[in-house]
Amino acid sequence: MNPDISAETGAGPTTWLTAQRSHTGRWVSASIGLAFGNGLLMILQAWLLARTIDAVVFKDAGLEQVSGWLWMILGLFSVRAMLSWLAEQAAFRAAIKVKLHTRDHLLRHLFSIGPVHLGHERTGELATTISDGVEALESYFARYLPAMSLMALLPFAILVVVMPVDWIAGLILLVTAPLIPLFMILIGKGAERLNQAQWRKLTRMAAHFLDVIQGMTTLKLFNASRREIANVARISDEYRRSTMAVLRVAFLSSLALEFFSTVSIAIVAVSIGFRLLWGEMDFLYGFFILLLAPEFYLPLRNMGTHYHARMEAIGAGERLVRILEIETPQHAGQQQTAPDLREKHIALETISVRYPNGTVALNNISLDIKPGERIGVVGPSGSGKSTLFNLLLGFVTPSEGRLLIGDTALQQIESTSWRSQLAWIPQHPHLFAGSIAENIRMSRADSSELEVVLATCAAHAHEFIRALPDGYATQIGEGGSGLSGGQAQRIALARAFLRKAPLLLLDEPTSSLDSESEHLVQTALDEVARDSTLLVIAHRLNTVQQMDRILVLDNGEIIAQGSHHQLRQSSETYRRLLADFGDGA
Numbered sequence: 001m002n003p004d005i006s007a008e009t010g011a012g013p014t015t016w017l018t019a020q021r022s023h024t025g026r027w028v029s030a031s032i033g034l035a036f037g038n039g040l041l042m043i044l045q046a047w048l049l050a051r052t053i054d055a056v057v058f059k060d061a062g063l064e065q066v067s068g069w070l071w072m073i074l075g076l077f078s079v080r081a082m083l084s085w086l087a088e089q090a091a092f093r094a095a096i097k098v099k100l101h102t103r104d105h106l107l108r109h110l111f112s113i114g115p116v117h118l119g120h121e122r123t124g125e126l127a128t129t130i131s132d133g134v135e136a137l138e139s140y141f142a143r144y145l146p147a148m149s150l151m152a153l154l155p156f157a158i159l160v161v162v163m164p165v166d167w168i169a170g171l172i173l174l175v176t177a178p179l180i181p182l183f184m185i186l187i188g189k190g191a192e193r194l195n196q197a198q199w200r201k202l203t204r205m206a207a208h209f210l211d212v213i214q215g216m217t218t219l220k221l222f223n224a225s226r227r228e229i230a231n232v233a234r235i236s237d238e239y240r241r242s243t244m245a246v247l248r249v250a251f252l253s254s255l256a257l258e259f260f261s262t263v264s265i266a267i268v269a270v271s272i273g274f275r276l277l278w279g280e281m282d283f284l285y286g287f288f289i290l291l292l293a294p295e296f297y298l299p300l301r302n303m304g305t306h307y308h309a310r311m312e313a314i315g316a317g318e319r320l321v322r323i324l325e326i327e328t329p330q331h332a333g334q335q336q337t338a339p340d341l342r343e344k345h346i347a348l349e350t351i352s353v354r355y356p357n358g359t360v361a362l363n364n365i366s367l368d369i370k371p372g373e374r375i376g377v378v379g380p381s382g383s384g385k386s387t388l389f390n391l392l393l394g395f396v397t398p399s400e401g402r403l404l405i406g407d408t409a410l411q412q413i414e415s416t417s418w419r420s421q422l423a424w425i426p427q428h429p430h431l432f433a434g435s436i437a438e439n440i441r442m443s444r445a446d447s448s449e450l451e452v453v454l455a456t457c458a459a460h461a462h463e464f465i466r467a468l469p470d471g472y473a474t475q476i477g478e479g480g481s482g483l484s485g486g487q488a489q490r491i492a493l494a495r496a497f498l499r500k501a502p503l504l505l506l507d508e509p510t511s512s513l514d515s516e517s518e519h520l521v522q523t524a525l526d527e528v529a530r531d532s533t534l535l536v537i538a539h540r541l542n543t544v545q546q547m548d549r550i551l552v553l554d555n556g557e558i559i560a561q562g563s564h565h566q567l568r569q570s571s572e573t574y575r576r577l578l579a580d581f582g583d584g585a
Helices: 003-009 013-024 027-058 063-117 123-135 137-165 167-176 179-214 216-221 225-277 283-324 385-393 415-419 436-443 449-458 462-466 485-499 515-531 564-570 572-581
Strands: 346-354 360-369 374-378 400-405 422-425 503-507 533-537 549-554 557-562
Touching: 013 027, 013 063, 013 137, 013 283, 027 063, 027 137, 027 283, 063 123, 063 137, 063 283, 063 385, 123 137, 123 179, 123 283, 137 167, 137 283, 167 225, 167 283, 179 216, 179 225, 179 283, 216 225, 225 283, 346 385, 360 385, 360 400, 360 557, 374 385, 385 422, 385 503, 385 533, 422 485, 436 449, 436 485, 449 462, 449 485, 462 485, 549 564, 549 572, 557 564, 557 572, 564 572
Parallel strands: 374 533, 374 549, 422 503, 503 533
Antiparallel strands: 346 360, 346 400, 549 557
């Protein structure tokens, strides 16, 4: 596991959340300091207000005598409003910095893991975690952390002021104050467990809904959409009921907080009232303490109010930590820049790949790929073709053996530098919502319009794009919605051609094309591959018949290799594949 990730994840979500405070800079401390300053000014404002009321009621002071104090109260009110606004802004900036860091860290980690190790994860759960899970951190850093610090600082400051004035009222405040956090913790622990379970339900529900939406066409074809609608309604209702159960516990916590704070303030008020009645206390000090009593319990109440932010953040953090703890492909030693693939051989030396479940995907593979060579990879399903490509892409690491680029092991090459020299088209390439030009430029953002047109011409996509109402500016939906399968495939080819990468990895690039388009794209591949090394996985063998070399894989081993004509004569497996899929000859 990446040591930086391991250090951040720690033992669990609470430890991880604590570690994230280092990414807030000084904004959380600034927010706490500003809010505490606001609290100190509140004490001064209460004292001025008490003196003003006392002077007017009991000393017959006129407006002229108290006008100075009134102006000071107005000034304090304005300064406190400014400090409150600045504290909110500082807390917001702290939360933004954590969210940006977490989302960037999470996405980089997911990219490092690669699609192979994420194959068991559900897309809906990952999307919910990246979006809603990260957003759930905002209230924790912007509300909960400042409230937790103020809960200790401001009541202590008020006690320091109250104790010398009236030790009895101070003692009441000191004794009753712990009751609020005590009951908050007792009730909050149960709510925390419920909230974590609720978050797990949310991610599972999001994953299920995404699966339903993506499979809507299939559900319609099999007349199962109504049944699935009933399932969605049932799951939604169960989620609603469990949400209400969590809210009931949360409201119980709020009730306890309000009850104890109200009772505590009432005890202070009754104590002061009786002593004022008996003449044992001056009105000025009694009124001053009564003004401070609600402010003494306010940070404690705010802490209880924002405690749900902690519970929500822990629920989201549990899922975030689990994703960050997924191991990435191992890299050894100092990371180097990838050598130029136009000049270096790629050598696989007795490589074996075993997955965690014990499956042997590649077994003792040895292969030398020369610069500029065109190689086809064929074999029955499960023979190891995709694993071979994932190995070259850096998505899996060999369990045994070495993958060398020149004289350098791939594990010692920085992954971004290595992949910058690759162009990869999977069997089902993904197009994103946006214009056609934007989808093509994803491989090279700085490419000119002429380069985009040349790439689409090479992929034989220019004619149909030009015939669209908005041409290259035509907007398409997620997954290429609005285009046929063949059109989407040719745009993906254009994206790969635009990259001009030294190594092209294509997984059945003509699978969605008709015979005429397939012939045109095959010709384009021959032209584009003149300055590149080309590896093509083929299910229809006529795609690779003109390759320099064809590898035949079976059970994770290279059982034969050679030209099309050589393999027709020497390999029984190749002849069987020709019989199953046709040789196109």
